[in-house]
Amino acid sequence: MDKKRLIITSIIIFLAAFLTIFFTTLTGFKSVESGIIASTGNSTNSLVVSLNTGSTERDALATYGVNKDTYLSFYYKDSDDPYLTNISVVEEKTFAALKANQNQLIIYDSTDIGAKVCEGFVYATGVHAYVRFDVVVPVTYYTSLNFLIYGTTIVVLATAGGIAIFWIVYKKSLLPLKAQIRKLRSIVSVDHNVQYNDDFSYLALMIRDSRRELENQLELTRTGEQKINFVLDSISQGLIVLDASYKIIMINKTACEIFQVEKKAVEQSNMDGIKPSRAFEINASMVVQTQKSFVYTEKIRGRVYRCNINPIDYSWTRVNEKNGASVLLIDVTDEYNSSRMKREFFDNASHELKSPLTSILGYQQMIKAGIITNKEDVDNAIEKSIKECHRMNKIIIDMLSLSSLENEDLRSVEDLDVEKGIRSIVESLEPQMKKKSIQMKLEPFSFSLKINPEDFEKLIRNLLDNAIKYNKDHGHIWVSYNPEAKALSIKDDGVGISEENLNRIFERFFRVDKARSKDSGGTGLGLAIVKHICNYYDYRIEVKSQLGQGTEFVISF
Numbered sequence: 001m002d003k004k005r006l007i008i009t010s011i012i013i014f015l016a017a018f019l020t021i022f023f024t025t026l027t028g029f030k031s032v033e034s035g036i037i038a039s040t041g042n043s044t045n046s047l048v049v050s051l052n053t054g055s056t057e058r059d060a061l062a063t064y065g066v067n068k069d070t071y072l073s074f075y076y077k078d079s080d081d082p083y084l085t086n087i088s089v090v091e092e093k094t095f096a097a098l099k100a101n102q103n104q105l106i107i108y109d110s111t112d113i114g115a116k117v118c119e120g121f122v123y124a125t126g127v128h129a130y131v132r133f134d135v136v137v138p139v140t141y142y143t144s145l146n147f148l149i150y151g152t153t154i155v156v157l158a159t160a161g162g163i164a165i166f167w168i169v170y171k172k173s174l175l176p177l178k179a180q181i182r183k184l185r186s187i188v189s190v191d192h193n194v195q196y197n198d199d200f201s202y203l204a205l206m207i208r209d210s211r212r213e214l215e216n217q218l219e220l221t222r223t224g225e226q227k228i229n230f231v232l233d234s235i236s237q238g239l240i241v242l243d244a245s246y247k248i249i250m251i252n253k254t255a256c257e258i259f260q261v262e263k264k265a266v267e268q269s270n271m272d273g274i275k276p277s278r279a280f281e282i283n284a285s286m287v288v289q290t291q292k293s294f295v296y297t298e299k300i301r302g303r304v305y306r307c308n309i310n311p312i313d314y315s316w317t318r319v320n321e322k323n324g325a326s327v328l329l330i331d332v333t334d335e336y337n338s339s340r341m342k343r344e345f346f347d348n349a350s351h352e353l354k355s356p357l358t359s360i361l362g363y364q365q366m367i368k369a370g371i372i373t374n375k376e377d378v379d380n381a382i383e384k385s386i387k388e389c390h391r392m393n394k395i396i397i398d399m400l401s402l403s404s405l406e407n408e409d410l411r412s413v414e415d416l417d418v419e420k421g422i423r424s425i426v427e428s429l430e431p432q433m434k435k436k437s438i439q440m441k442l443e444p445f446s447f448s449l450k451i452n453p454e455d456f457e458k459l460i461r462n463l464l465d466n467a468i469k470y471n472k473d474h475g476h477i478w479v480s481y482n483p484e485a486k487a488l489s490i491k492d493d494g495v496g497i498s499e500e501n502l503n504r505i506f507e508r509f510f511r512v513d514k515a516r517s518k519d520s521g522g523t524g525l526g527l528a529i530v531k532h533i534c535n536y537y538d539y540r541i542e543v544k545s546q547l548g549q550g551t552e553f554v555i556s557f
Contacts, residue, residue, distance in 0.1 A: 021155040029144040044120040052126035069136035238329030356388035445481040462526035467492040493550035506531040
C-alpha cells in the first residue's frame with residue numbers, strides 16, 4: 001500500500017466513522033423528538049375533545065394544570081393576552097404568531113416557562129376559544145441532543161487522534177524495516193544507495209529484488225555444493241572430515257561404502273556412528289589434539305586401507321573453531337596382498353629350492369667323503385640327486401613362466417583345435433591314469449581358439465595333472481565343452497578341496513595336501529600358472545569343489 005492510498009483510506013475511515021456516529025445519534029434524537037411531539041399531540045387532542053363535549057376551561061386547568069410540566073392558556077380571537085392561564089405570560093408571542101402555527105406542534109425555548117417546550121395551538125368549539133397547550137420536553141430530549149452534538153464531536157476527535165497516532169506508529173514501524181532492507185541488500189550485493197519512501201509497495205519491490213538476488217546466490221551455492229559433493233563422491237578414496245568434538249562434518253560416498261553406513265545417518269553426528277576401531281579413534285584424537293599428520297594401515301571389513309589423517313583449519317564449518325582432522329582412506333588391499341604374496345613367494349621359492357639342493361649336496365658329500373661306498377647305494381644317491389635336479393629345474397621353469405606371464409610379454413598365437421590339443425595331452429598322461437586306474441571321458445566337440453600352443457599346453461596339462469594326482473584309485477575325469485557359454489569343464493570325483501582352502505588354491509606354492517604334492521613331484525605353481533594364463537588372455541576360471549566329492553574347473557573363453 002502506497003502513501004496516497006493510505007491517506008485516502010484514512011480519510012474514508014474518518015468520514016465513515018463520523019457519518020456512522022452522526023446519523024446514529026441523529027436518528028436517536030429524531031426518534032425522541034417524534035415521541036415527544038406524538039405524546040403532546042395526543043394530550044392536545046384529548047383536551048379539545050373534552051372541551052368540545054362539555055368540559056369548561058377551569059375543568060381543563062384542574063385536569064392538566066396540576067402537572068408541573070403542563071401549561072394551558074385560553075385566548076379569544078385576535079387577543080394577544082390569554083383570558084385564562086396557569087403561567088405568567090410575558091407576551092413572548094402575539095396571537096398572530098400563535099395563529100400562524102395553529103394545529104401544528106413545535107418545540108422551542110419558551111421565555112414564559114423558562115424551558116424548552118413542545119407547543120400546540122388549536123381552536124375548541126365547545127368553549128369558542130383558542131387553546132395553547134405547552135408541555136416541557138423531558139430529559140431524554142436533552143440527552144439525545146447532547147449525544148448528537150458532543151458524541152459526534154468526541155468520535156470525530158478520537159478518530160482523528162487515532163489516525164494521527166497510526167501515522168506516527170506507522171512511520172516509526174517502517175524505520176527498522178528500512179534498516180533491515182538496507183542490510184539485506186548489502187548482503188546480497190544489491191545497490192542500496194537509494195531513497196526509501198514510505199510506500200509498502202516500494203519496500204516490497206526492494207525485498208522482492210533482494211530475494212531474487214539471494215535466491216540466485218543460494219542457487220549458485222547449492223550448485224557449487226552439488227559439484228563439490230559430486231567430486232568427493234566420485235573419488236575412489238574415502239574421505240571423512242571431523243571437528244574438534246569428533247563430529248563428522250563431511251563424509252563422501254566411498255567412505256560410507258567402506259563403513260557400510262548411510263550418509264544422512266552419520267553426517268553431523270558423533271564419530272561413533274561409523275563404529276570405528278580403537279586405533280582409528282586414538283589416531284584421529286591424536287591428530288586433532290597435536291595438529292600433526294599421521295599415517296597408518298588398518299583393516300576394515302576384510303580390506304586394507306592406508307589412513308592419512310591430517311589436521312585442518314575448519315573455521316568454515318564453525319565460528320572460532322580451528323582444529324579438526326580429515327581422514328583419507330586409500331584402498332591398498334591389492335598392494336598389500338601383492339607385497340604379502342611376493343614375500344611368501346620368495347620365502348616359498350627359497351624353501352622349495354633349498355630342499356632339493358640340500359638333498360643333492362648331502363648325497364654328493366657322502367659319496368665324496370666315502371661314507372657311501374657300495375655301488376648300489378652310490379647309484380641310488382646319484383639317481384635321487386638327478387631326481388632332485390629335475391625337480392629344481394621344473395620349479396625354475398615354472399617360475400620363469402610365471403614371470404613371463406606377469407610381465408605380459410607378447411606371445412605368438414595361432415588357431416588351435418581345442419579337442420585335438422586336449423586329446424594329445426591326455427595321451428601323454430595315460431601312464432599316470434593307468435597307474436591309478438582312472439577313466440577319462442572326453443566328449444567330442446568342435447572349437448578352435450587363438451592361443452599360444454605352449455600356454456594351452458600348460459593350461460590344460462596342469463588342470464588334468466591335478467585331476468589325476470588328487471583323484472582316488474578307479475576314479476573318473478570328465479572333459480566337456482558348452483558351446484553356448486563357450487566354457488570348457490574339467491571335472492573329477494577325487495578328494496575335493498575344503499571351503500577354507502578354495503580361495504587360496506591359485507596362490508603360488510600353495511598346496512592343499514603338501515605331502516601328496518611333494519611325493520607326486522608337484523611344485524605348487526601349477527594352478528598359479530593356470531590363473532595367470534587365464535588373466536593374460538582375459539579368460540574367466542571358476543572352481544567348484546566339495547571335500548570328498550571331487551572338483552570341477554570351468555574356463556570361460
